Structures are given as C-alpha cells and as structure tokens.
Amino acid sequence: MRVSRLATYGLLILAGGLSLGPFLWMLSGSFKTQAELMQPGLGRVIPAAPTTANYARLFSQVPFLTYLVNTAFVASVTALLTTLVSALGGYALAKYRFRGQGAVTTLVLGTMLLPGVVLLAPLFRVTLALGLIDSFWGLVLPGAASGFGVLIMRQYLGAVPDALLDSGRLDGAGEGRIFWSIVLPLVRPILSALVIFTFLGAWNAYLWPMIVLRDESNYLLTVAVTNVVAAIHQQEYGVALGGTLVSIAPIIVLFLALQREFIEGLTLGAVKQ
Amino acid sequence: MKRPWRGAPAAAPWCFLAPFLALFATFTLYPLAYSVYLALRQSVGPGVDLYVGGDNFARLLRDEVFWGALGRTAYFAAGSILGQLPLALGLALLVNQRRLWLRGLWRTTLFLPVLVGAAFIAVGFRLIFGVQDGVLNQLLGRFGVPALDWLRDPDVVLNTLVLTGVWMFTGFNMVYFLAGLQGIPGELYEAAAIDGAGPWQRFRAVTLPGIWPIAAFLITASTIGSFGLFDLPWVLTDRGGPGRASTTVMVYLYERGFLAGDIGYAAAMGWLVTLVLLIIALVQLRVTRARAD
Numbered sequence: 034m035r036v037s038r039l040a041t042y043g044l045l046i047l048a049g050g051l052s053l054g055p056f057l058w059m060l061s062g063s064f065k066t067q068a069e070l071m072q073p074g075l076g077r078v079i080p081a082a083p084t085t086a087n088y089a090r091l092f093s094q095v096p097f098l099t100y101l102v103n104t105a106f107v108a109s110v111t112a113l114l115t116t117l118v119s120a121l122g123g124y125a126l127a128k129y130r131f132r133g134q135g136a137v138t139t140l141v142l143g144t145m146l147l148p149g150v151v152l153l154a155p156l157f158r159v160t161l162a163l164g165l166i167d168s169f170w171g172l173v174l175p176g177a178a179s180g181f182g183v184l185i186m187r188q189y190l191g192a193v194p195d196a197l198l199d200s201g202r203l204d205g206a207g208e209g210r211i212f213w214s215i216v217l218p219l220v221r222p223i224l225s226a227l228v229i230f231t232f233l234g235a236w237n238a239y240l241w242p243m244i245v246l247r248d249e250s251n252y253l254l255t256v257a258v259t260n261v262v263a264a265i266h267q268q269e270y271g272v273a274l275g276g277t278l279v280s281i282a283p284i285i286v287l288f289l290a291l292q293r294e295f296i297e298g299l300t301l302g303a304v305k306q
Numbered sequence: 307m308k309r310p311w312r313g314a315p316a317a318a319p320w321c322f323l324a325p326f327l328a329l330f331a332t333f334t335l336y337p338l339a340y341s342v343y344l345a346l347r348q349s350v351g352p353g354v355d356l357y358v359g360g361d362n363f364a365r366l367l368r369d370e371v372f373w374g375a376l377g378r379t380a381y382f383a384a385g386s387i388l389g390q391l392p393l394a395l396g397l398a399l400l401v402n403q404r405r406l407w408l409r410g411l412w413r414t415t416l417f418l419p420v421l422v423g424a425a426f427i428a429v430g431f432r433l434i435f436g437v438q439d440g441v442l443n444q445l446l447g448r449f450g451v452p453a454l455d456w457l458r459d460p461d462v463v464l465n466t467l468v469l470t471g472v473w474m475f476t477g478f479n480m481v482y483f484l485a486g487l488q489g490i491p492g493e494l495y496e497a498a499a500i501d502g503a504g505p506w507q508r509f510r511a512v513t514l515p516g517i518w519p520i521a522a523f524l525i526t527a528s529t530i531g532s533f534g535l536f537d538l539p540w541v542l543t544d545r546g547g548p549g550r551a552s553t554t555v556m557v558y559l560y561e562r563g564f565l566a567g568d569i570g571y572a573a574a575m576g577w578l579v580t581l582v583l584l585i586i587a588l589v590q591l592r593v594t595r596a597r598a599d
Contacts, residue, residue: 041400059430075444122326129319143332148583149534151576154563155341179327208318239537255425258595259541270433277429281422288421295350300481
C-alpha cells in the first residue's frame with residue numbers, strides 16, 4: 034500500500050511539473066535579459082539579473098494595452114450576446130409548443146456538428162458583403178447563433194417547472210418579463226457556465242480574427258502576439274514571452290477565482306442530449 | 307404531453323427565437339448554401355468567376371498536397387487520441403482516489419493548460435522546443451536523450467504537434483473522465499470485490515464499461531477538433547513547414563482560399579473534408595457502439 038501511495042504522488046508530481054513547467058519557464062524567461070535567454074543550458078529559474086525591461090518594451094513599442102482592451106471587449110460581448118441568444122432560443126424550444134418547432138430543432142441539431150472547414154470560405158464572403166470586415170461585429174455576430182448553446186439551454190430550461198410560469202401569467206406578467214425575472218435567475222449556474230465557455234473561446238480564437246481584422250490597432254491578443262510582437266522582436270525572446278504571459282494571465286486569474294464555473298463550462302459538451 | 311397555458315400568445319415562441327434565427331440564417335444557413343455555389347465556380351485570377359461544375363473537385367482529387375495534408379491531419383487526430391486518452395484516464399484514476407492529499411490542487415494544476423489558446427502556446431513553445439539547443443533538448447539531454455530538431459526536421463514536426471496537443475488537452479479529457487468515474491456507483495465495485503475480482507478485473511468489468519460512453523464522446527470530439535487544427539502548425543511550425551511537413555487541411559485551405567484567393571477551391575475542399583470526416587465519424591460510432599453492447 035505504501036508503494037502505491039508513493040507511486041501516486043510521484044506520478045502526480047511528475048505530471049504536475051510537466052503541466053506547470055512551461056508556464057514557469059515562460060514567467061522566468063520574461064524577466065531575463067536577451068543575453069541570459071540566449072545562454073546555452075537550462076538557465077536559472079530565478080533570473081541572474083531580473084529586469085522588467087521586456088514588459089516595458091511590450092507596452093511602449095507595441096500598443097499592447099489596446100490589444101488587451103480589444104480582446105476583453107470582444108470576448109465579453111461575444112459571451113454575453115451568445116448566451117442571451119441561446120437562452121432566448123432554448124426557452125422557446127423548451128417551454129412552448131408551436132407549429133414548426135420540430136423543424137427548428139432538427140435544423141439546430143443537424144448543423145451543430147458542422148466542422149469549421151466547410152464554413153470558413155463562404156462565411157468570409159458573407160462577412161465581407163455585410164461590411165463587417167475589420168469590425169468587431171464581424172467577430173461577434175457570426176458565432177452568436179450557436180446551435181450548441183441553444184440545445185444546452187433548452188435542456189436546462191426544460192427543467193424549470195411550468196407551474197412557475199403559469200403563476201407568473203396569472204399575476205399578469207408578460208412572456209418577456211416571465212423569462213427575464215422568473216426563469217433566468219433560476220438557471221444562473223448554466224448561464225455563467227455558457228458565458229465562460231464562449232468567453233474563453235473568443236479570447237483564444239486566432240484564425241477568424243486574423244482573417245477579419247486588418248488594421249493593426251484592431252488586433253486581438255492572439256493576432257498581436259503571433260504577428261506584431263513576433264515581427265518586431267524576432268531577436269528579443271523576452272518580449273514575446275512577456276506578451277504571451279500578459280495575454281494568458283487574465284484567463285488564469287479568472288479561472289482561479291471561478292474554478293467550478295470554468296470546469297462546468299468546459300465540460301458542457303458531456304451533457305447527455 | 308402538457309398543454310400550453312392558454313394565456314401565452316402564439317407569437318411568443320417566435321419572438322424568443324427571432325434573434326437566433328436571424329443570426330443563424332445569416333451566418334450558418336446562407337453560407338452553407340453559398341459554399342455549394344462557390345464550390346462549383348472558378349474564382350482564381352483577376353475578375354475570374356465562372357461556373358465550372360465539378361472542376362474544383364476533380365482538381366482536388368488529383369491534388370497531392372491536399373491528400374498529403376489530409377493524411378497529416380488524420381495522423382494528428384490518431385496521435386492525439388492515442389496519446390491523450392490513456393494518459394487522461396490514468397490521471398483521472400490517480401486524482402479520483404479516496405484519501406488523496408491536496409486533491410483540488412492536483413486537478414487545478416493538470417487542468418491549467420486547457421485554458422491557454424493554441425496561438426499563445428505556440429509562441430511560448432517555439433522557444434521551448436528551440437531552434438538549436440532549446441530548453442527541452444537541454445532537459446532531455448540530462449537523461450541521455452539525443453537532441454531532436456523539433457521544429458525543423460520534417461520527420462519530427464508532426465510529432466511535435468501531437469506532443470503539444472497532449473500537453474494542451476490531456477487535462478481537458480481528464481476532467482471528462484473524472485465526471486464519468488464519479489458517475490459509477492460504488493456498489494458495483496463492492497459487488498465485484500465480494501465476487502473476488504482483483505484490481506485489474508474490477509477495472510475491466512466496472513470502470514471501463516462505466517467510462518466507455520465518455521471515451522466514445524471524446525474520440526469523436528478529438529477527431530472533429532483535430533480536423534480544424536490550424537493555430538499550432540501555423541505558428542509553432544511556421545505556416546505548416548518545413549516545406550509541407552506540418553501542412554494540415556485547415557492550413558492548406560487557408561493558403562489556397564485566403565492567401566492565393568481561390569475561394570471556390572477552398573469551398574470545395576471544405577465539403578470534401580466534411581465528407582471524409584462524416585465517414586470517419588460514422589465508422590467510429592459503429593465501433594464504439596459495438597464495443598458498448
């Protein structure tokens with residue numbers, strides 16, 4: 034028994050080290066001078082001459098703060114809009130019986146597993162035609178109608194008892210008011226899970242923002258870190274590492290604060306349909 | 307079947323659905339139909355826009371770069387499933403043990419890479435894999451492992467991507483397995499133990515069937531996800547390089563459709579890849595279903 038406990042912790046320490054190692058290495062590297070980074074060997078964990086110069090350059094030579102704000106804005110709007118649209122649609126499918134309901138459900142189900150490859154080219158043309166290229170709306174709107182989100186919301190909203198809605202109607206509340214003031218507060222956990230799921234997706238998205246955004250001042254962090262930072266600082270690794278860390282730090286902080294919601298949000302896919 | 311409350315106006319559900327339907331029609335249904343139109347047209351060259359029927363598809367079938375990219379994408383998908391799932395299950399079993407010290411901390415630590423976007427990871431990992439003597443080679447060298455040119459050796463780069471994928475997603479799969487493990491009733495293990503089943507037999511008779519639906523879901527999800535692989539080969543191995551050594555279907559589609567401007571060809575490619583993916587998914591479904599019965 035003692036051997037197996039030893040093995041358990043040994044394996045966990047190994048896996049944990051592999052998991053955290055790259056983060057720590059990037060953190061340490063971002064405080065090193067270029068000369069120290071270029072030295073062969075594993076390098077020190079604590080920099081020989083710690084410097085914040087990389088971070089200073091990051092914010093002075095590149096409008097990195099703008100990219101941070103852009104990303105936070107786009108990810109927040111995407112998350113809130115997608116969740117609202119999903120909740121509204123899911124509510125209609127869960128709590129009403131109407132003609133055409135089956136057709137809508139089939140449509141949503143049928144397109145849910147559509148791979149991104151098939152939509153990329155035509156979606157670009159549509160976005161271009163609508164004048165949304167180089168606009169944040171070109172990032173927010175295409176993903177806002179999420180079949181996945183609607184199905185998840187339909188499932189959770191289906192569990193809200195009809196009697197609650199009916200008593201609201203007896204009290205003279207309109208349908209919109211019932212949805213907003215009675216139903217939504219009851220499903221707050223799933224709402225936050227969906228918000229986090231979409232927020233994270235939008236924060237980390239790379240290909241679509243790279244296609245849609247043209248003007249450098251509109252860039253999101255993913256595009257900025259890979260293009261601008263890399264181009265300016267080909268030979269200044271510390272700056273690239275700093276940019277990466279500043280980009281992922283907000284997500285890590287959010288995660289540590291809202292762990293349960295994150296795990297719930299990221300395992301939404303496992304919910305039985 | 308319950309009856310709707312008489313007081314609910316008939317238009318109410320459509321009002322709730324309106325935002326979704328409007329966006330869905332604009333950004334999913336219309337593009338889907340439009341991509342059929344695009345796939346049948348020649349779009350490359352200045353001002354060229356002609357109906358060419360199945361010409362794009364005929365060119366695709368002869369396009370060696372496309373088939374190479376498809377093969378590499380399938381390799382990445384298979385490598386990811388084989389690399390991530392057993393590891394994730396092992397870690398889930400470790401973390402799921404009763405009386406585990408610092409359980410929450412282990413889970414959090416192993417889950418952390420999941421949060422970081424592939425584009426960010428690629429920038430950091432470019433330096434870890436290194437050009438000549440990166441940190442990873444230095445570290446492996448201490449254990450006597452010979453240095454590999456992770457980012458520039460055509461025979462290695464695909465494995466570099468698989469390895470990076472394992473680092474990124476094992477924690478994600480682990481959380482799914484954990485949910486599956488916690489759904490297995492404890493009585494099943496007790497009953498098996500009473501019947502004299504050893505640990506390995508208990509694993510095969512109780513654990514494996516219990517988590518099989520989750521595994522099947524993860525296999526399908528990994529496959530679909532792998533076919534969208536773009537960020538890692540684009541950033542980490544520099545635009546699908548060296549040469550074509552890490553060009554996946556998504557990289558090639560982007561190259562042809564967006565950099566070369568042949569959007570009709572890209573649309574055709576999208577449909578062909580979807581068809582291949584559909585076939586793979588159906589085969590997987592058959593195999594996993596058969597396994598479950």
